[in-house]
Amino acid sequence: MFGFFKKRRRERIRRKNFPAEWVAILESNLGCYRQLSAADRRELQEHILVFLHEKRFEGCGGLEIDDEIRVTIAGQACLLLLHREPAYYPTLRTILVYPSSYLAKNPHDADEQSHRLGESWQYGPVVLAWDSSRRGGKNAFDGHNVVLHEFAHQLDQMEGAADGAPSLGQGETWAKRKPMYRTWALVFSREFERLQLKAAKGKRTVIDHYGATNPAEFFATATEAFFEKPRQLKKKRPELYEALRSYYKQDPVAWHGSRDR
Numbered sequence: 001m002f003g004f005f006k007k008r009r010r011e012r013i014r015r016k017n018f019p020a021e022w023v024a025i026l027e028s029n030l031g032c033y034r035q036l037s038a039a040d041r042r043e044l045q046e047h048i049l050v051f052l053h054e055k056r057f058e059g060c061g062g063l064e065i066d067d068e069i070r071v072t073i074a075g076q077a078c079l080l081l082l083h084r085e086p087a088y089y090p091t092l093r094t095i096l097v098y099p100s101s102y103l104a105k106n107p108h109d110a111d112e113q114s115h116r117l118g119e120s121w122q123y124g125p126v127v128l129a130w131d132s133s134r135r136g137g138k139n140a141f142d143g144h145n146v147v148l149h150e151f152a153h154q155l156d157q158m159e160g161a162a163d164g165a166p167s168l169g170q171g172e173t174w175a176k177r178k179p180m181y182r183t184w185a186l187v188f189s190r191e192f193e194r195l196q197l198k199a200a201k202g203k204r205t206v207i208d209h210y211g212a213t214n215p216a217e218f219f220a221t222a223t224e225a226f227f228e229k230p231r232q233l234k235k236k237r238p239e240l241y242e243a244l245r246s247y248y249k250q251d252p253v254a255w256h257g258s259r260d261r
Helices: 002-014 020-029 038-054 067-079 130-138 146-159 174-200 215-228 230-236 238-248 253-259
Strands: 056-059 094-098 102-106 109-116 118-120 126-129
Touching: 002 038, 020 038, 020 067, 020 130, 038 067, 056 067, 067 094, 067 130, 067 146, 094 130, 102 126, 118 146, 126 130, 126 146, 130 146, 146 215, 174 215, 174 238, 215 230, 215 238, 230 238, 230 253
Parallel strands: 056 094, 094 126
Antiparallel strands: 102 109, 118 126
16 A cells, blocks of 8 residues: 555656756756657656655765755666666665765774765665766766766665675566576676676776676676666677666667767
């Protein structure tokens, strides 16, 4: 019953008008926005409306939250939800935003701190650096996007700790989902090992070497490459591209055009 009312509420929210000022923000700060089809732009707007209704933004380090921050981050986070049955990151309630990189403690070593651009917690907030979030949104073709990265972790964390194996086959029976997981495991384990080998040798790769850290980081960095370097990823790692295309139900090559080099 609760799910029924949530669905009805979200349907009402999606029917609301999307402010012209917010469209201007997306056109300025989401580099791929103009490349999307009219139908995809409208779907993205609908998801943003729901996202901003359900999530709370908090400024840290003196940053004051405004519509540019909220819409820019929401637009990138909701890009991952297009063409899918969106759960809108169900365990996430709060996005903390710093002006720029921030110091964070190592959860495994209280005495160790490091500068970070973002992080994602399964039952906690997503934390982002605003300057990097804005820059990543504007430049949608360099293969680096901290918002896509951290929200890919959120998708990965929906059914447990991040392990590079997000939930597959939404709405399908286990009998249909089982071969999906088998294919995913085969492709991702092989591509993860390839990246580790190339990173160890210092070879240039379309996926950031940080993805060689562990399977969770591999999924997040592969997601960045999928949306921002799709032509290169499809050419160099076609099976990985197809696995991500099947999962995200999108084909970024179609709307990147000649911009992706």
